[in-house]
Each structure stands twice: as structure tokens, then as C-alpha cells.
Amino acid sequence: MDVEKRPLSNTEIADRLASLAQLLSAQKDNPYKIKAYRRAANSIRALSDSVHEVVESDADLTAIAGVGKAIAGAIREIALTGTLGQLEQLRSQSGSELIEISECPRLDPRRVLRIYKKLAIFSIDDLRKALEAGEIERIFGARTAQHVRQGLIETHAILLYKAHDLRSAVEEYLLRKCHVDRVEATDAYRRRMEVIGELAFIVGTPDFPALVHQMGRYGGQTPLLSSTEKSAHFALSAGVVLRIEASTKETWGVTSIRCTGSEAHLRKLSGITGVRAFRANAVFETEMAFYNRFGLSYIEPELREGHDEVERALNGNLPVLVAETDIRGDLHVHSTSSDGSNSIEQMAAAARKRGYEYVGITDHTHSLKIAGGVTVDDLWKQIRFIDRLNNQDSGIRILKSAEVDILADGTLDYPDDLLRELDYTVCSIHSRFGLGKEQQTERIFRAMDNRNFNILGHATGRLLLKRPGYELDIDRVISHAKQNRCCFEINSSPDRLDLSAENARSANAAGVKIAISTDAHSVREFQTIRYGIDQARRAGLEKSAVLNCLPLPALIGILNR
Numbered sequence: 001m002d003v004e005k006r007p008l009s010n011t012e013i014a015d016r017l018a019s020l021a022q023l024l025s026a027q028k029d030n031p032y033k034i035k036a037y038r039r040a041a042n043s044i045r046a047l048s049d050s051v052h053e054v055v056e057s058d059a060d061l062t063a064i065a066g067v068g069k070a071i072a073g074a075i076r077e078i079a080l081t082g083t084l085g086q087l088e089q090l091r092s093q094s095g096s097e098l099i100e101i102s103e104c105p106r107l108d109p110r111r112v113l114r115i116y117k118k119l120a121i122f123s124i125d126d127l128r129k130a131l132e133a134g135e136i137e138r139i140f141g142a143r144t145a146q147h148v149r150q151g152l153i154e155t156h157a158i159l160l161y162k163a164h165d166l167r168s169a170v171e172e173y174l175l176r177k178c179h180v181d182r183v184e185a186t187d188a189y190r191r192r193m194e195v196i197g198e199l200a201f202i203v204g205t206p207d208f209p210a211l212v213h214q215m216g217r218y219g220g221q222t223p224l225l226s227s228t229e230k231s232a233h234f235a236l237s238a239g240v241v242l243r244i245e246a247s248t249k250e251t252w253g254v255t256s257i258r259c260t261g262s263e264a265h266l267r268k269l270s271g272i273t274g275v276r277a278f279r280a281n282a283v284f285e286t287e288m289a290f291y292n293r294f295g296l297s298y299i300e301p302e303l304r305e306g307h308d309e310v311e312r313a314l315n316g317n318l319p320v321l322v323a324e325t326d327i328r329g330d331l332h333v334h335s336t337s338s339d340g341s342n343s344i345e346q347m348a349a350a351a352r353k354r355g356y357e358y359v360g361i362t363d364h365t366h367s368l369k370i371a372g373g374v375t376v377d378d379l380w381k382q383i384r385f386i387d388r389l390n391n392q393d394s395g396i397r398i399l400k401s402a403e404v405d406i407l408a409d410g411t412l413d414y415p416d417d418l419l420r421e422l423d424y425t426v427c428s429i430h431s432r433f434g435l436g437k438e439q440q441t442e443r444i445f446r447a448m449d450n451r452n453f454n455i456l457g458h459a460t461g462r463l464l465l466k467r468p469g470y471e472l473d474i475d476r477v478i479s480h481a482k483q484n485r486c487c488f489e490i491n492s493s494p495d496r497l498d499l500s501a502e503n504a505r506s507a508n509a510a511g512v513k514i515a516i517s518t519d520a521h522s523v524r525e526f527q528t529i530r531y532g533i534d535q536a537r538r539a540g541l542e543k544s545a546v547l548n549c550l551p552l553p554a555l556i557g558i559l560n561r
């Protein structure tokens, strides 16, 4: 009797690649190779097509983002045989502790093995107990404890930019394979939250049960978690939960408002509309119709957080939120002078192509050796070089700047006479994250007291889903910035988004100007500005609050403290 082999789901294929990356990392194999396996695993988790089917149809696997020839071979082997020779070999050479660690893709195997050795423990279960007992923090410090905590949490959250790719894939699948008439992403994604816990869609379909059945085949196989007549939850391979709700054309507007949330917004809203307005059969074809019916102007999704948006919509004085077309330049950009991958001329040309009037070149300063920081002599040369470029009239003004390291004692990483030659500075913390709250706050105060300080770069140092920021009294930093005519940035790098919307809201309320900057390290990264704009809009910023919405002369005026 033939036992038919069950095709592997994308999750199962990705798990094997991730596991291989973990075992290679424990062996100190080539870090680029390890990274490549991790990247391929992640991109497979986000695919709607079944990788197994792609292999069977002999289609080109290298069309998948992050999959080159070698990894394509590995994927083919996994799909056809259920496993991978190299993975099996490494597993056979590893102890059971390491095999268990290799199944937790977010733990650093070498770091965890060191903990095992020191504490004489042998399993993830023991590791969790040691963490909960505070032992790991006491012996290895707060950062290691943080790493273990993040690695052990079964996170279902993903970053906004990852949700963006996933949204396109799911939307396309719903239209192409599930034949929905209409689909719209809602909830946290639509409100542009920086971390998404659940990816939600509303769909119009005559046959919801058929849709639920078809969705179960997304990416080869996607487990259904729960379903009712009108809604269903699935466990997507990317780790995030997928929610799909059906709506009719007549009730689309009210369904959309309800699904978009937030809870706090809906609570305030129902204070005006009454809860009956949200009944499932309430007829509102559009959101606009709903808001207008109750005397409110339309509220942008990014504002629906239950701050003051409902009152302001009632009074007709909602802010006109900043948009991508309002941006006139980028004030935080790296070049090959430090750790960027494009030259100053290439970065300037790319900025001009975006229609910008100016771009500030902010390479790292000499203390940041790991990022190829620019020496004093080289920065003097770069200043003269940029002067020459500007004289050639390249159609964009290149601003002379640097991302100046704020040293542990709060001094800036270049002498004042050099800093004075720059058009402005972005000043950032890249070291000594472990200082206490008071010391860290004082460190930034001292930096801001230097007249050459202009913009505080990535103010809290957070990395989303990886590490919280350093300790900081942000309210006092905001008022110190106000007194000293310093500005903040919203760093658009999708895993930073720092300032957060909440902090940007406070800074704006205090009258401190905010730059929306990309921190681009290549020409491609200019486009991440949209994620910074998302957060600025969530903070309720109008273009008048944003430094790089100003024309050049006004900008220079503000940057001359």
C-alpha cells in the first residue's frame, strides 16, 4: 500500500531553513550565509503560493525574494524529500540542547549555550525558569535577559513594513483565488501602527464558507483557528494572525469603522452616536456617511486612537495631516564616507529625482569606528567637496552635516570649530545604553547645551520587537529641546520609528519642530519615508510642525540657533 506523502506547508519549509541557520550559527559558520537562510525563511513565510507546488511545477524558485541558487537547491530538496541532508547531518552532530534551541529562531544559539554552561542547565524549560527567577538578569545583565525574554515569547506581532508585503500577498490571493468582489485592509494596519498583532481584512463575497475553505490552502496550508458565519481567523506562516470579516455593500461603512478601531476611538465615538449605530445591520455604505450622519467630519484612520479626534471632528477643527507630497528634503542620509552604500553624488541625485530641494549628508563621526566614522580631516575635505558640488548647480542643495555621536559625558564627537562649519547636525546616541535614566537624560542635556546641536537622532534608541529604548526622561528632554531651540526626528527606518507617535505628539504639543528623516544608507531607502510619515500622522502633525516641509531659507533660519 502506498502512503501518499503530504506536501509540506510554507511554514514547515521555512522552519527547516531557520533551523539550519541556527545550527550554522552555533558552529560560527559564515554570517552572510546564516543571514541569507534566515532571510529566505522569512520571505517564504510571507508567500501566498505553496512553495511545494512551485517546486513540483518546476518554476523558478529564485523569483522568491532572498532566494538565490544555493538556497533554491535546499528548498527543492526539502520539498521533495521532506528534509535537508545538511540539516540532518548537523542535527546528528548536535546534542539535544542545541537541537531544541535551533527550533527557536529568535534565540542566539551561542549566547544561550553560554548561559546553559554557566548555570548548568540543559533545556529551554530550565532557561525559562532561570529567566523568571531573575537569575539571567542578575548574572548576565539586563540586555541578555531581554534577549532571552524576546526569544522565548511566542510573538505573533510583525512590523508594519512586513505587514505591508503580506497585505499585498493576501489581498491578491483573496481577489484571484477566493474571488471576492471587494477587499480592504483594516484595524491596526490601516491605522498604521508600527507593530501589527493581527492582520485584518473586510471582504465582500457571496459565499463566505467557500472563501474560508480556499483560504485554508493559502501558502500550501494555513490552519483555521476559528470561524463564524461572517468571520474567520487563520494562523499565517509569517507568525501573525489573519482575520477576515464579511460585509455587505450596504453595511460596508459601519463595518469598516468597527474593524478599523481602535477600541478607544470606538468608545469615544459611541458616546456621540450611541452603540446602536454600530449594529451589524446598520446601513452606512461609506465611513464618510457614518461620520457625517452624526455631525462629525471624516476622521483619518491614523487619528483614531481615542485622543481628542472625536471632539475635534465635532468642532470641525481636525488637523490637516502631513503627507508625502509636503516633504521637501531629507535631513538624515549616509554615504560611502561612513557606512552607506552609495556615494554623496548618488544620494543627491536620488533625492533630486524624488523632487527634493535639499538633502543633508550625515555620516557617522570618528568615535563610531564600527560604522566607519569620518575623521576630522576627512570631514574638512568632505565640506570642501560638497561646496564644489553645490557650485556645479546639480539641481539640489546638498547640506553639509554629520550624525554626530553624543559621547558618554554628553560632549559631541567633533571640535566646535568643525561643527560650526556644518549647516546643521543630527546628534545621536550609539553607545552606553545601560546608563541610568538620570544620567542618560543629563547626557542629552549637555549635548543640547552645545550651540552646534540641532536635531536629536532616533531619540530613544528603540528597536521594535528587539529592544526597548534606553532609559530617558523624555518629557524633560522635550522641554530642554524647546528652551535650546533644538529639534527631534522621527527616524523612518521601519524597525526604529523613533520618536514614537506618542512622543512626537508630546514634542509637537510643546512646540518643538520634528524632522521626518529616513536615515537612508542607500538610494533605495529614501522610500522608507512613508513609514515616518505614518507615525507623524498618528501624532497628528500638520506640515507646519515638520522641519523638512520648510523651504530651504526658512529651514536654515531655524537651524541657526
Ligand SMILES: [Zn+2]
Binding pocket: 403, 428, 430, 457, 458
Ligand atoms: Zn544613528
Ligand SMILES: [Zn+2]
Binding pocket: 332, 334, 403, 519
Ligand atoms: Zn544614521
